[in-house]
Amino acid sequence: MIRRMVLLGAVIYIVIAILQWVTNRTVFAEAVVLSGILAALSLVHYASDERRLKQLEMALLWLVIGLFVVYALAKAGGFV
16 A cells, blocks of 8 residues: 555656646756656565665665755855
């Protein structure tokens, strides 16, 4: 059930990204990148090996935390 809901949520956000691209042609690259990321992340839950899935989830979690830290440092440094 959770896998289907994650996949459904990703599909909804991909549709929103496509609609944004249709209404504003300048966000094409962002829509493509977002759609690719959402598709990849939603399909991760269909992995058969639980150990590998847990490792991937932990790696993605630390990647997100790292990106927040980089953003905070860039914001504090005046780059953003």
